Amino acid sequence: SQWGEENLQALSIQEGEDVTMNCSYKTYTTVVHWYRQDSGRGPALIILIRSNEREKRSGRLRATLDTSSQSSSLSITAAQCEDTAVYFCATDWDSGYNKLTFGKGTVLLVSP
Amino acid sequence: DPKIIQKPKYLVAVTGSEKILICEQYLGHNAMYWYRQSAKKPLEFMFSYSYQKLMDNQTASSRFQPQSSKKNHLDLQITALKPDDSATYFCASSRTGGRNTGQLYFGEGSKLTVL
Numbered sequence: 001s002q003w004g005e006e007n008l009q010a011l012s013i014q015e016g017e018d019v020t021m022n023c024s025y026k027t028y029t030t031v032v033h034w035y036r037q038d039s040g041r042g043p044a045l046i047i048l049i050r051s052n053e054r055e056k057r058s059g060r061l062r063a064t065l066d067t068s069s070q071s072s073s074l075s076i077t078a079a080q081c082e083d084t085a086v087y088f089c090a091t092d093w094d095s096g097y098n099k100l101t102f103g104k105g106t107v108l109l110v111s112p
Numbered sequence: 113d114p115k116i117i118q119k120p121k122y123l124v125a126v127t128g129s130e131k132i133l134i135c136e137q138y139l140g141h142n143a144m145y146w147y148r149q150s151a152k153k154p155l156e157f158m159f160s161y162s163y164q165k166l167m168d169n170q171t172a173s174s175r176f177q178p179q180s181s182k183k184n185h186l187d188l189q190i191t192a193l194k195p196d197d198s199a200t201y202f203c204a205s206s207r208t209g210g211r212n213t214g215q216l217y218f219g220e221g222s223k224l225t226v227l
Contacts, residue, residue: 031214033215033216040220041220041221042116042202042204042218042219042220042221043155043202043216043218044218045215045216045217048214048215088154088155090155098143098145098160098206098209098216099157099160099168099170100157100216101157102154102155102156103154104154105154
């Protein structure tokens with residue numbers, strides 16, 4: 001899980017494997033964003049799941065949201081080397097002007 | 113072509129000096145933001161602007177001053193630089209502002225090192 005005081009997490013898998021990253025958040029949020037960040041680049045949104053959705057899919061990506069446990073997960077099916085990146089979840093629980101609060105991130109390394 | 117242009121990509125400054133980070137977006141968005149990412153902390157919200165007006169400020173220090181000369185520009189002036197200011201500063205934008213307005217688009221970042 002990437003929230004709170006946990007250190008930056010790292011996962012190392014082989015190409016073709018499935019992987020799930022978890023994120024827990026502090027309080028009510030209307031939306032959970034999942035971003036990926038490639039080395040030397042800015043974060044890019046990969047999937048966004050709203051509080052009225054329990055699951056969202058986009059290609060090989062699947063996000064879930066459990067508002068009762070204040071947690072979200074991002075799964076990648078049949079990971080590929082190009083999925084290697086840092087993945088962040090972000091929420092808008094701190095009600096501000098589109099003020100997103102980011103988790104520490106999960107470093108995913110996919111090896112051939 | 114990048115739609116959010118940040119300049120410079122890398123910069124080195126001495127303690128006590130001043131720098132300006134430039135950001136221009138060509139997405140036609142009405143809201144712009146600054147976020148900071150350092151080795152010690154996750155990506156942190158700093159400022160949000162909507163139609164060139166400051167909407168939210170999470171930065172305690174007045175040494176950080178955003179400047180918006182045009183709707184698609186949001187520069188960040190940092191004065192009296194300290195080594196702790198070393199970080200990558202990301203500019204971002206969204207179609208509109210307000211809570212829960214959807215996707216943020218980020219620039220490539222400006223990596224600042226303060227010696």
